[in-house]
Amino acid sequence: MESNTIIKLKDVNFYYGQSRALTDISMTFGKNKVTALIGPSGCGKSTLLRLLNRMNDLIDGTRVEGEILFEEKNIYAPDVDPVEIRRKIGMVFQKPNPFPKTIYNNIAYGPKLTGVNAGDLDTLVEQSLKQSVLWDEVKDVLNKSAMNLSGGQQQRLCIARALAMKPDVLLMDEPTSALDPISTAKIEELIEELKKDYTIIIVTHNMQQAARISDETAFFYIGNLIEYNKTEKIFTKPEVKQTEDYITGRFG
Amino acid sequence: MNRQTKEIIIKYIFLLFSLVSVVVLGLIVFSLFREGLPIFGKVSVKDFLFGMEWYPTYDPPSFGIFPLIVGSLVVTLLATLIAVPLGVMAAIYISEIAPQAIKETLKSVIELLAGLPSVVLGFFGMVIIAPWMQETFDLPTGLNIVNASVILAIMAIPTISSISEDALYAVPREFKEASYALGATKFETIINVILPAAISGISTAVMLGMARAIGETMVVLMVAGGAAAIPESLFDSVRPMPASIAAEMGETPYRSAHYSSLFAIGIVLFCLTLAFNLIADYVSHKFRQIGSGTL
Numbered sequence: 001m002e003s004n005t006i007i008k009l010k011d012v013n014f015y016y017g018q019s020r021a022l023t024d025i026s027m028t029f030g031k032n033k034v035t036a037l038i039g040p041s042g043c044g045k046s047t048l049l050r051l052l053n054r055m056n057d058l059i060d061g062t063r064v065e066g067e068i069l070f071e072e073k074n075i076y077a078p079d080v081d082p083v084e085i086r087r088k089i090g091m092v093f094q095k096p097n098p099f100p101k102t103i104y105n106n107i108a109y110g111p112k113l114t115g116v117n118a119g120d121l122d123t124l125v126e127q128s129l130k131q132s133v134l135w136d137e138v139k140d141v142l143n144k145s146a147m148n149l150s151g152g153q154q155q156r157l158c159i160a161r162a163l164a165m166k167p168d169v170l171l172m173d174e175p176t177s178a179l180d181p182i183s184t185a186k187i188e189e190l191i192e193e194l195k196k197d198y199t200i201i202i203v204t205h206n207m208q209q210a211a212r213i214s215d216e217t218a219f220f221y222i223g224n225l226i227e228y229n230k231t232e233k234i235f236t237k238p239e240v241k242q243t244e245d246y247i248t249g250r251f252g
Numbered sequence: 253m254n255r256q257t258k259e260i261i262i263k264y265i266f267l268l269f270s271l272v273s274v275v276v277l278g279l280i281v282f283s284l285f286r287e288g289l290p291i292f293g294k295v296s297v298k299d300f301l302f303g304m305e306w307y308p309t310y311d312p313p314s315f316g317i318f319p320l321i322v323g324s325l326v327v328t329l330l331a332t333l334i335a336v337p338l339g340v341m342a343a344i345y346i347s348e349i350a351p352q353a354i355k356e357t358l359k360s361v362i363e364l365l366a367g368l369p370s371v372v373l374g375f376f377g378m379v380i381i382a383p384w385m386q387e388t389f390d391l392p393t394g395l396n397i398v399n400a401s402v403i404l405a406i407m408a409i410p411t412i413s414s415i416s417e418d419a420l421y422a423v424p425r426e427f428k429e430a431s432y433a434l435g436a437t438k439f440e441t442i443i444n445v446i447l448p449a450a451i452s453g454i455s456t457a458v459m460l461g462m463a464r465a466i467g468e469t470m471v472v473l474m475v476a477g478g479a480a481a482i483p484e485s486l487f488d489s490v491r492p493m494p495a496s497i498a499a500e501m502g503e504t505p506y507r508s509a510h511y512s513s514l515f516a517i518g519i520v521l522f523c524l525t526l527a528f529n530l531i532a533d534y535v536s537h538k539f540r541q542i543g544s545g546t547l
Contacts, residue, residue: 058432060352087435097426100449109444110434158430165434 006031006169006199007052012066014047014056021047023223025066029169029216034191034200036210036231039220040246045203048220049171052201053089054082071168087114090162094174096154098146098161103138106146106157110165124164132160133190152183159190163198170194172202176209188213207247211235219243284522287507288515291315300516306480306491308500308510315513319480321520323490326397326483327476328466331404335465336458338405339412343454346413347420348442359417366410374474377403382475389487395477396487403471408461415460419453420446452536459532463525469494493517 007029014022022044029035037045050056051068054075067074075085087110098106107125116124125142129135134156138149146157155175162170172191176184191200191213204210210217211231218228219242227234227243238244245251292300295315303316346358381402382394423446431441447454477489478499497514504511 053433055429055433058429083435083437086433091433093426093429093433095426097424097430099427099430099445109431110436113434113436113440161430161434 004031004033005029006071007201008069008072010067010069012048012051012064012068014044014051014065015063016059017061021223022051025225027218027225027228029199029201031199032195032197033215034195034202034213035216035218036214037201037203037218037220038205038207038210038246039226040251041205042222043220044223045218045220046173049091049173049201049203052169052171053086053091055086055091057082087165088167089169089171090165090167091171092155092158092162092173092175095178096151096158098149098154098157100145100147102143103146103149103157104142107161107164110161114165128160128164129157131163131194132156133186133193134160150183152179152186155179155183155187156190159187159194163194167198169199169201172200174203174205177205184209207235219246221246281522284515284518288512288517288519290507291509291512291516294509295513300513301520304482306496308504308513313509315509317493317496317513317517317520319482320491320493320496320517322482323397323476323480324466324472324492324494324521324524326490327400327404327472327492328462330397330401330486331408331465332458332462334401334405335408335412335461339409339457339461340416340454342409342413343416343420343457344442344447347417348446349438362410362413365406366414368407370407370468370470371474373403373406374471377471377475391487393477393489395475396489397476397483398486400472400476400490400492403475404465404468407468407471408465411464412457412461415457416450416454419450419457422453423449452538455535456532459528459535463528463532466528467494467521467525469498473498493521497521 005028009025009027012022012025013020025048037048039045047056051064052070052075056062056064064076068076070085070089073080075082099109101109104125107128108121111121111124126135126139129138134153137153138157141148146154149157155178159170159175176187179187188209191202194200195215202210202214214231216229217231217234219226219234219238219240221242227238227240229239234243235247238247295303300315300317301321302318303314304318305314305316306319307314342358342362346355346362350358377399378395381399384394385391385396385399386394427445427449428441431445436444472492473495476492476495478491478495479489480491480496481488483490497517500510501514504514
């Protein structure tokens, strides 16, 4: 697994002001794997996810210690531009958040910033929407507002929007928690499909979801990484008592 | 008295209070029209609005307010051109860029600016800007369109800035995060996501700022120069409508033609500010966001 590592955390501590949200996290994320981060609310799993593309930079008064290596380079090194990192590590949020623009412009937003020329944009938009299995539903309404789509469609649009940047890694922060079961199933199928080309790290509250879609699972509790292993192992024979208590629903 | 009766009484008391402002407004508008309309028995509406000569005390008098309307519109437009970029950019800086400490200071300074009495600003224009302008540009008078517009702009900036700021704050955080997560810089996010999402609020701010400027009396009375003629350059004096009313009302005989013509100017002003408010209202509904997501 070591040779296939794409992201590696070394002794990472994270603080919001004075309070420590993550404690001595060391872990590696495998390339083209789906890794699920689970744990009760406030355990730091979303914080960890947002550390990986430096989204926590946007919050005042936060501080990171330790190293996060992406393709063997520390993304928190002073010479690293967070904008570059975010172009390579895409993100999908908990609540579908398309821009109040047309469907086409939602997808084209990121690529336009990097200077993709207008001719290639059409192809890129089509390709991204096909990848997120939304093309057939929206190909006739590309110039309509994305706000008219259903929640599930909006979330797939957000995935397409992230894919249009051709990232290496896709971070997903509880991408289905605001969706109905049918939309959730579609997104899960999509994740299955995407992992051929992308590394996916997903935070989820839904343990069945973690069990269904992930290869590896990490269990967090109050800012600590409690157990990290193959998903099968975590859900059948967890090594730590706390993990077992959580996945069997004794707390959380 | 049981609980239900109390509720009903309270309901009507509040209704009464809210009706007071409506009734007062109605009465003011009524008296404005009652005093102003008689002038149209002497001059036609067309001659009044588009007449080129405002000589209300001559014999025979002439009541053409077109130069006054032009004067009002010119100073308002120029003031808007100055105030909008400054106000909107200040709002962007305060809401999106400034660190907390600077943000607080700037906000309170701008609010203080809103609290300055207009007569003080007028003094400033009269005593400081006018002589300086006259000497520097070698003008016959420093009391002119540019001077009045600058002072009006200073008055409109707090309105525009604080309403725009509220509109910018109201842009959902999710939009900003989505933009940053796609590798947009702060500047790109402001231009492409935050400003378009706040455009309805910003347009409202601009319209209200203009309404404030067009109705402002003291400043234009003191620094616009008072010449009731169509200006030929930006350094000419003008006599905006509110200045005319304020300057002449004290000298007119009660219910004379001049008196009612001043009220009629008041009607024109009222219609203009009403139009600005209606446009502001329409614009803010037209561009209203459809919320983020329909879950």
